[in-house]
Amino acid sequence: MFLFILKRLILLVPVFFVVSVVVFLIIHLVPGNPIDNLMRAGSSSAQRVQIAAKYGLDRSLAEQYFVWMSRLVTGDLGTSIIQGRPVGALIAQNLPYSLQLGGAALLFSALTGITAGVVAASFHGTRLDDGISGLILLGSTVPSFWLGLLLILIFAVWLGWVPISGARGWTSLILPVIAAGVGGIALVARVTRIAMIETARQDFVMLLHAKGLSPLVIQLRHVLRHALVPVVTILALRIGWILGGTVTIEYVFARPGLGSLLIRALNQRDYPLVQACLLMLAMAVILGTLIGDIVQAAMDPRQRQARS
Amino acid sequence: MLLTVEKLEIAFGVFSPVDDVTFSIDRGEILGIVGESGSGKSLTATAIMGLLSRIGGQIVAGRICFDGAELVALPERQLRRYRGGRIALITQNPMTSLDAMMRVGPQIDQAARLHLGLDRCAARTRSLELMADLRIPDPALVYGLYPHQLSGGMKQRIVIAMALAGDPELLVADEPTTALDVTVQAQIIQILVELVKRRGLAMILITHDMGVVAQTCDRVAVMYCGRVIEQAQVNAIFEDARHPYTQALIRCIPRRTMTRGSMQPIPGMVPNVADQPIGCRYNPRCPRVADNCLTEIPGLRIDTGDHGVACHMADVA
Ligand SMILES: Nc1ncnc2c1ncn2[C@@H]1O[C@H](COP(=O)(O)OP(=O)(O)O)[C@@H](O)[C@H]1O
Ligand code: SF4
Ligand SMILES: [Mg+2]
Numbered sequence: 001m002f003l004f005i006l007k008r009l010i011l012l013v014p015v016f017f018v019v020s021v022v023v024f025l026i027i028h029l030v031p032g033n034p035i036d037n038l039m040r041a042g043s044s045s046a047q048r049v050q051i052a053a054k055y056g057l058d059r060s061l062a063e064q065y066f067v068w069m070s071r072l073v074t075g076d077l078g079t080s081i082i083q084g085r086p087v088g089a090l091i092a093q094n095l096p097y098s099l100q101l102g103g104a105a106l107l108f109s110a111l112t113g114i115t116a117g118v119v120a121a122s123f124h125g126t127r128l129d130d131g132i133s134g135l136i137l138l139g140s141t142v143p144s145f146w147l148g149l150l151l152i153l154i155f156a157v158w159l160g161w162v163p164i165s166g167a168r169g170w171t172s173l174i175l176p177v178i179a180a181g182v183g184g185i186a187l188v189a190r191v192t193r194i195a196m197i198e199t200a201r202q203d204f205v206m207l208l209h210a211k212g213l214s215p216l217v218i219q220l221r222h223v224l225r226h227a228l229v230p231v232v233t234i235l236a237l238r239i240g241w242i243l244g245g246t247v248t249i250e251y252v253f254a255r256p257g258l259g260s261l262l263i264r265a266l267n268q269r270d271y272p273l274v275q276a277c278l279l280m281l282a283m284a285v286i287l288g289t290l291i292g293d294i295v296q297a298a299m300d301p302r303q304r305q306a307r308s
Numbered sequence: 309m310l311l312t313v314e315k316l317e318i319a320f321g322v323f324s325p326v327d328d329v330t331f332s333i334d335r336g337e338i339l340g341i342v343g344e345s346g347s348g349k350s351l352t353a354t355a356i357m358g359l360l361s362r363i364g365g366q367i368v369a370g371r372i373c374f375d376g377a378e379l380v381a382l383p384e385r386q387l388r389r390y391r392g393g394r395i396a397l398i399t400q401n402p403m404t405s406l407d408a409m410m411r412v413g414p415q416i417d418q419a420a421r422l423h424l425g426l427d428r429c430a431a432r433t434r435s436l437e438l439m440a441d442l443r444i445p446d447p448a449l450v451y452g453l454y455p456h457q458l459s460g461g462m463k464q465r466i467v468i469a470m471a472l473a474g475d476p477e478l479l480v481a482d483e484p485t486t487a488l489d490v491t492v493q494a495q496i497i498q499i500l501v502e503l504v505k506r507r508g509l510a511m512i513l514i515t516h517d518m519g520v521v522a523q524t525c526d527r528v529a530v531m532y533c534g535r536v537i538e539q540a541q542v543n544a545i546f547e548d549a550r551h552p553y554t555q556a557l558i559r560c561i562p563r564r565t566m567t568r569g570s571m572q573p574i575p576g577m578v579p580n581v582a583d584q585p586i587g588c589r590y591n592p593r594c595p596r597v598a599d600n601c602l603t604e605i606p607g608l609r610i611d612t613g614d615h616g617v618a619c620h621m622a623d624v625a
Contacts, residue, residue, distance in 0.1 A: 203404035210357050210399075211419045211470065212392035225409050301454040302408060 001297065001304060008290050015286060020072070023278040024065050027271055033057065034081040037268040055081055057271075068275065078272035080265070087276045090261060097167055098258040101249065102242030104177045109184025110235055116185065117192025117227075122219050124197055133193070140186030148179035148252035165254040172253075180249045184238060191234055195227035229296055236292020240285030244277075309373075310335045310510050311356070311395075311478055316370035318351050318360060318534075324368070325581045326351045329536050330608055330616075331529040333510050335477065338501065340521040340542070341514045342557065343531030344578050349514045350400075352531075353482045356512070357397050358387040374478070393423035396471035398481040398500075402463035402488070406455040412466045413451030419474030431473075438469045442499055461492035468500055472507075479504060479511040486515075497524065518561045522546060530554045533579060533589040536608060540615040550617040552594050588620065596621045 035051055052058045056067060071078060077087035120132040155175060156164040163172045199205065200223050208218045238245070247259030258277060265273035297303040309332040318326035326348035333339040341349050354360050355367055358379060372379040374395065379387065391397075396419070399405045407415060416438065417431035426434060432451070439447035442465040455463055464484065471479055484500060485493040501524045504511045513525060521528055522542065529539040530551065538551040549555045556574040576593035585591055587602040594601065600620050610616035 203399060203401060204407050206359060206362060207397065207399055207405050207467070207470070208407070208418075209359055209362060210391055210397035211474065212388045212390070212422055213418060214388065222407050222410070226407075300409060302456045305454075305456070 004297065005294055008293070012283075012286065012290070016283065019282045019286070020069060020275075020279055021065070023275055023282065024068065025061075027266075027269070027274045027278070028061055028064070030269075032269045034269045034271060037082055037270075055271075068272070077276045080270055080273045082265075082268045082270045083273075087272050090273060091258070091276060091280070094256050094258050094261045095243075097250075097256045098243050098246065100173060101176050101180060101246050101255065101257065104173060105180035105246065106184065106235070106238055106242055108177050109181040109188055110231075112181070113185040113188025114192050114224075114228075114231060116189040117196065117231075118219065118224060120189065120193045121196035121200070121223075121227075122215070124200075129193075132189070136186045136189045136193075139182045140190075142182065144179050144183055145248040145252050147182055148175065148249055151175045151179055152252070167253075167255045172255075176246070176249050176253045176255060179252070180246045187234060188231060191231050192224075192227055195230050196223050199223045199226040225299075229300055232295050232299065233292050236288045236295065237285075239288030239291060240281060243284045244281045309333065310337075310375055311512075312371070312373040313352070313356070314371045314373070316352065316355060316372065317368050318348070318355055318365050319368045320365050323581050324534065326355070326534040328534070328605075328608070328618075329370070329531070331536055331539055333478070333512060333527070335510050336505075336508050337527060338504065338511045338513055338525045340525035340528045341512060341531060342516055342518060342521055342528060344516060346578050346581075347531040348534040349531055350482050351534075353397065353480045353512070353514060356480055357391060357395060358382070358384075359391075389423075392419040392471075392474040392476070394474075394476050395478045395480060396474060396476035398464075398467055398471045398479060398484045400483040400486055402460055402467050405467050406463060408455050410454075411452055412455055412458065412463075416451075416466065416469045416473050419470060423474035435469065435473060438472055439465070441503060442469055444469075460488050461496060464488060464496055465499070468496075468503075472503070477509060479509055480514075481511060482514045483516070484513075518557055522561075530557065533584060534581070535589065535618065536616075537590070537618045538616065539608075539610075540613075540617075544613070544615050548615070550615070550622040551590075551619045552596050552621075553590050596624075598624075 034055070035048055035057065038051060039048065049058070056064055059067075068078065077091070079086055080090060083090065116132050116136065120129045120136075123129045152164055152175060155161050162174050163169070166172055196219070200219075205218060205223060208222055209215075244259050244262065246257060247263055249255070250257040250260045258281075262274065262277040262281075265277060312332040314330050316326060316329040317324055329348065329352050331339065331341070341352065343349055351360070351365065354363065354365070356372060356379075360366060367380050370380070374390065379390065382390075406412060413432065413435055416435040417428070420426045420431040420434050421428070424431075424434075436447045436451060439450060444450050444462065444465050450458070450462070455466070458466065468484070481500065485496050488496060497520060500511075503509075513520070515521060525542050527539065527541055528545045529536045530545070530553065531537065532553050538545070538549065538554045540548075545554060546558060549558055553574070560574065574593060579585055579589065579592065587600070587604055588594065588597075588606055591597045591601045598621055604620065606618045606620045608616045608618040609622075
């Protein structure tokens with residue numbers, strides 16, 4: 001198991017370089033550049049050249065990549081061209097908001113989704129199952145920004161229970177978490193429900209019933225344990241989403257966050273900032289998958305042995 | 309009688325894959341149930357365990373009477389006290405019968421803790437004893453292993469230990485060795501029968517191996533297409549089989565005196581549940597078929613010697 005993790009971690013190094021090249025090329029090959037965003041109307045082309053030279057934009061792509069990467073490996077993410085502040089500081093400022101919202105939303109969708117899935121699967125084929133499955137379907141089709149606006153209208157504007165927007169205090173987190181989490185609930189609940197129903201059909205479950213165990217114990221202690229393996233996989237895939245997946249919610253609730261930072265930087269072609277954000281998001285997704293694999297292997301004794 | 313099954317009929321929607329099963333078994337007895345695959349043996353076992361609703365089936369007629377209690381009428385909550393505690397099940401495939409994510413020892417403990425009220429520690433001690441009884445080498449080590457770390461034969465011993473853990477009076481063993489390697493089959497049957505005898509348990513041994521029946525069972529019920537068509541003491545079945553199907557089954561047993569090619573399979577096929585012949589269900593394959601065989605289903609008639617047979621022509625020949 002330890003060797004398995006070590007191998008996967010070492011494998012991350014080449015992956016990191018490949019991803020960095022892709023990220024670098026994507027942003028440099030799309031039309032537009034940061035200089036347009038810095039120039040005031042009527043500036044001379046001499047000024048353009050001067051600015052380009054200042055940020056190294058006049059050099060070849062290969063050189064620029066090399067400069068970026070050599071700084072990156074020393075931990076220097078560079079300086080934002082448009083905002084003029086270190087990229088590291090900008091990210092550090094926005095990251096906590098994203099982690100808060102994304103983490104809480106993921107936790108919320110995991111707990112609610114698993115619960116809904118367990119209840120639906122345990123009452124498989126009854127009206128309760130139909131009801132939950134219907135709600136799940138509904139939840140998965142509602143766009144999160146629309147849900148966010150609806151929640152604001154009801155709970156902030158009409159009822160006045162929570163702040164309309166911003167990121168001050170934990171109450172301001174409630175609505176964004178719900179709006180961002182609902183899509184995840186649907187996904188988690190669906191996977192949990194199907195996995196539990198499939199597991200419940202297996203021979204060993206019949207034998208557990210033959211021992212006289214109560215259905216509740218069988219569902220929670222045995223069937224759910226098996227069903228959680230695929231659930232962990234999809235939850236892990238969403239770890240990357242924590243960092244960048246809540247952009248629309250950040251917009252609707254006027255919250256700071258990595259998503260908003262990235263979108264703004266993209267519009268302004270702020271190369272160093274975009275590169276750092278994208279690279280971080282990509283690595284978060286890859287790490288998430290790795291964590292998922294490790295947790296899955298730790299949960300399932302068959303895999304644990306196969307990977308040791 | 310410890311268990312009496314009478315005119316049991318099991319339905320899935322409009323189909324009744326089991327529609328006339330009658331047999332009984334006393335304490336200390338081993339009853340063999342034989343019959344080709346699809347004849348309703350497993351469904352009968354599932355019905356005795358009260359687990360038909362789990363697979364979408366239903367008992368629509370008949371009685372299952374265990375130690376004076378009518379199980380068919382019993383609510384689920386009370387049935388659970390019988391399951392594992394008084395009647396235990398051993399299933400066919402040990403590869404899929406254990407929870408792959410749980411160590412095997414605690415899986416044995418479960419029934420003892422539930423039905424005997426033992427705590428974790430006492431249950432473990434009991435499980436280890438059971439494992440030793442089943443001749444599992446180094447029980448303390450095996451106790452902590454996961455199912456995938458055990459061979460098929462070992463897994464089946466664990467399944468047997470699980471069944472015995474709740475101290476049941478009746479074991480229902482549904483083809484307990486069919487999925488195993490031929491070399492360990494005899495060994496597992498031997499261990500199982502020895503334990504059952506030593507503890508004075510009753511066992512229903514479902515099998516399609518007449519050889520096993522001859523060696524281990526006290527009584528036999530022969531099933532065909534969802535019906536018990538003959539039942540008797542083992543020696544009566546082998547010396548005086550009265551149903552043409554039973555006679556054919558016995559002819560199929562490979563004997564040492566026979567050469568390989570001389571084994572006679574029963575001609576014809578088992579009919580589909582949805583497409584049963586009218587009259588006796590064996591009539592398309594029966595060499596003695598008469599007129600009323602094509603119109604009337606023969607019922608099981610039990611004579612004074614406790615030998616029951618369901619065939620119109622049983623007394624004729
Ligand atoms: N879950 C089920 N749903 C519908 N029909 C079933 C089910 N299980 C068994 N049957 C039907 O009942 C018949 C007898 O099955 P079974 O008791 O498993 O036979 P055996 O154990 O003697 O091989 C099968 O041929 C099948 O058509
Ligand atoms: S009832 Fe008729 S068809 Fe059926 S087994 Fe007897 S002789 Fe054959
Ligand atoms: Mg069967």
